[in-house]
Amino acid sequence: MNTRPESAAPARAASFARRALQHRSFVLGALLSGLLLAAALLSFAWTPGSAYEMDMEAALQGAGGLHWLGTDAFGRDVAAQILIGARASIAVGLIAVGLGMALGVLLGLIAAACRGWVEEILMRLADFTFAFPALLSAIMLTAVFGAGMVNAIIAIGIFNIPTFARITRASANAIWARDYVLAARACGKSRTAITLQHVLPNIASVLVVQATIQFALAILAEAALSYLGLGTQPPQPSWGRMLSEAQTLMFQAPLLAVWPGVAIALSVLGLNLLGDGLRDLLDPRLARER
Amino acid sequence: MPLLEVSNLSIQLQTRRGPAQAVRDVSFTLERGATLGLIGESGCGKSLTALALMGLLPEHAQVKGSMRLDGQELLGLSERRWCALRGNRLSMVFQEPMSALNPVHSIGRQVAEPLRLHLGLSRDQARARATELLERVGIAQAAQRLDDYPHQFSGGQRQRIMIAMALACGPDLLVADEPTTALDVTVQQRILDLLQELVAEHSMALVLISHDLGVIAQNVEQLLVMYGGSVVESGMTEAVFARRAHPYTRRLFAARPQLGAPARQHLPTIAGTVPELVDIPPGCPFAGRCGYTKEYCYVERPQPRMLQVPSLPAPASLASWRQPHVVRCLRDEAIAAGESA
Numbered sequence: 001m002n003t004r005p006e007s008a009a010p011a012r013a014a015s016f017a018r019r020a021l022q023h024r025s026f027v028l029g030a031l032l033s034g035l036l037l038a039a040a041l042l043s044f045a046w047t048p049g050s051a052y053e054m055d056m057e058a059a060l061q062g063a064g065g066l067h068w069l070g071t072d073a074f075g076r077d078v079a080a081q082i083l084i085g086a087r088a089s090i091a092v093g094l095i096a097v098g099l100g101m102a103l104g105v106l107l108g109l110i111a112a113a114c115r116g117w118v119e120e121i122l123m124r125l126a127d128f129t130f131a132f133p134a135l136l137s138a139i140m141l142t143a144v145f146g147a148g149m150v151n152a153i154i155a156i157g158i159f160n161i162p163t164f165a166r167i168t169r170a171s172a173n174a175i176w177a178r179d180y181v182l183a184a185r186a187c188g189k190s191r192t193a194i195t196l197q198h199v200l201p202n203i204a205s206v207l208v209v210q211a212t213i214q215f216a217l218a219i220l221a222e223a224a225l226s227y228l229g230l231g232t233q234p235p236q237p238s239w240g241r242m243l244s245e246a247q248t249l250m251f252q253a254p255l256l257a258v259w260p261g262v263a264i265a266l267s268v269l270g271l272n273l274l275g276d277g278l279r280d281l282l283d284p285r286l287a288r289e290r
Numbered sequence: 291m292p293l294l295e296v297s298n299l300s301i302q303l304q305t306r307r308g309p310a311q312a313v314r315d316v317s318f319t320l321e322r323g324a325t326l327g328l329i330g331e332s333g334c335g336k337s338l339t340a341l342a343l344m345g346l347l348p349e350h351a352q353v354k355g356s357m358r359l360d361g362q363e364l365l366g367l368s369e370r371r372w373c374a375l376r377g378n379r380l381s382m383v384f385q386e387p388m389s390a391l392n393p394v395h396s397i398g399r400q401v402a403e404p405l406r407l408h409l410g411l412s413r414d415q416a417r418a419r420a421t422e423l424l425e426r427v428g429i430a431q432a433a434q435r436l437d438d439y440p441h442q443f444s445g446g447q448r449q450r451i452m453i454a455m456a457l458a459c460g461p462d463l464l465v466a467d468e469p470t471t472a473l474d475v476t477v478q479q480r481i482l483d484l485l486q487e488l489v490a491e492h493s494m495a496l497v498l499i500s501h502d503l504g505v506i507a508q509n510v511e512q513l514l515v516m517y518g519g520s521v522v523e524s525g526m527t528e529a530v531f532a533r534r535a536h537p538y539t540r541r542l543f544a545a546r547p548q549l550g551a552p553a554r555q556h557l558p559t560i561a562g563t564v565p566e567l568v569d570i571p572p573g574c575p576f577a578g579r580c581g582y583t584k585e586y587c588y589v590e591r592p593q594p595r596m597l598q599v600p601s602l603p604a605p606a607s608l609a610s611w612r613q614p615h616v617v618r619c620l621r622d623e624a625i626a627a628g629e630s631a
Contacts, residue, residue, distance in 0.1 A: 115349060180391055183384055184403075185346055188372075188374065202394060
């Protein structure tokens with residue numbers, strides 16, 4: 001009944017690429033996310049000016065000229081700070097989401113595999129952490145253990161755990177109810193083997209999509225913490241801190257607040273669009289229709 | 291010692307509406323190489339009985355009674371011991387070949403898995419054995435198709451792949467839960483023939499579950515007719531088919547479409563629906579739908595009663611020779627007498 005392509009995998013990859021290029025929000029999201037990554041990578045090799053050296057004579061210059069986006073109150077180049085600030089955003093996003101995902105997925109898989117009281121306890125714990133507003137709790141954690149990027153990452157990561165645990169458990173439970181899991185159990189496979197070979201591969205796409213969305217939220221959280229002075233510490237540039245420094249100069253140099261704001265907004269928008277696009281593209285039902 | 295001895299197996303499920311007695315007092319014995327059919331409508335407990343045999347009941351299910359494999363009690367085994375039995379000595383083929391294969395793994399890998407798990411074969415050995423198995427169940431060019439994925443196969447082919455998986459380790463007992471229901475009629479017979487051949491080849495015992503009398507008639511030596519969680523009639527297939535002692539068995543036969551029946555003639559149906567398992571009456575489960583019901587049928591639970599078996603042609607295998615013909619009905623004698631009078 002099915003036509004059989006000679007080599008299934010490359011054909012599938014090609015069809016995936018074709019569908020991806022036709023998906024508008026995926027393309028836009030991928031471009032914006034790529035821009036964020038490119039900015040961070042570029043900052044290691046080259047920046048338009050210095051993000052660290054103060055030059056009081058060149059303070060508060062407007063955009064254009066030698067300093068593309070102007071300079072801040074200390075004469076540091078804003079464009080350079082934006083580029084280097086992308087590093088902090090990506091580092092926090094990657095590590096915090098990685099931490100939250102690793103632990104959250106593990107707990108979610110355990111809950112789905114064990115059911116019963118194990119599931120009940122793990123999920124009530126997740127509910128418990130959910131009851132605290134994540135950002136407030138992150139502020140509390142950084143206030144107690146000291147401000148800094150590492151603590152900000154840990155705080156944001158911890159609040160990613162219940163999100164991933166919940167979504168993993170819900171999707172894993174759906175897979176556990178499938179016939180092929182029953183068939184695998186009828187072959188004598190243990191719960192661990194079924195979790196690794198059957199459940200995880202089948203929920204991977206859901207997790208990837210969730211990861212991009214959590215990545216965007218982590219960038220926002222990092223900006224918020226840095227804005228409050230609890231995240232990335234000076235002199236390391238960060239978008240959040242640039243915003244808070246620009247706040248005092250709102251009337252002299254309004255554009256100073258606009259640049260980091262635009263950077264944050266575009267990154268978050270890009271990652272969200274990427275997540276939406278991936279969700280559509282990885283959905284096997286949609287994939288089969290076309 | 292029989293291969294499998296099930297006695298008074300009862301399964302109680304927790305439902306939203308309270309506990310439901312889904313299977314009540316099912317007993318049977320199965321010798322090596324014997325074939326047994328379970329027949330009944332949806333919801334009569336036949337699939338649950340099959341899952342119980344594999345130790346795959348949902349966790350909230352309460353199981354009572356006893357199931358012995360070669361004398362070893364299966365109920366209460368640890369999950370680890372069950373895992374060692376499943377796929378190795380006990381195997382199962384499912385109803386829906388479309389959904390019983392994992393879409394993300396190649397079929398070669400799925401067939402090879404029980405081999406690696408239970409027999410400890412290396413990747414290459416398991417692959418070679420998987421090729422043989424797939425060839426045996428009739429997958430053409432099996433060696434070239436090992437790396438294909440389930441969606442590249444037709445329904446009948448997938449069911450063949452499922453059978454190859456189930457047979458991989460040479461089980462003693464194969465449970466087939468409606469293995470042909472989801473397939474085209476033309477494919478059904480070939481799959482059943484294949485099962486039949488393999489059962490004979492490996493001298494496995496087969497439990498075949500079906501709601502299709504035709505499937506049962508041709509493929510099993512003994513038969514359990516289930517209704518509302520109870521076995522209402524059991525015995526050698528020929529004996530049950532010839533006598534149809536329980537009114538439910540009769541109605542089931544009457545509702546079967548027959549070739550050569552006058553056109554436009556309505557097929558008789560069994561009025562009413564299967565009772566909800568939560569509120570099965572204390573008496574005979576079929577009382578509400580049976581044409582011969584008396585008041586005491588609603589109250590008194592019929593006990594199994596052995597019938598005289600008239601001389602029958604010798605069964606295909608001696609393994610099931612001694613199965614008596616048993617019926618659970620309060621009025622079967624009266625009904626039989628009424629008809630002959």
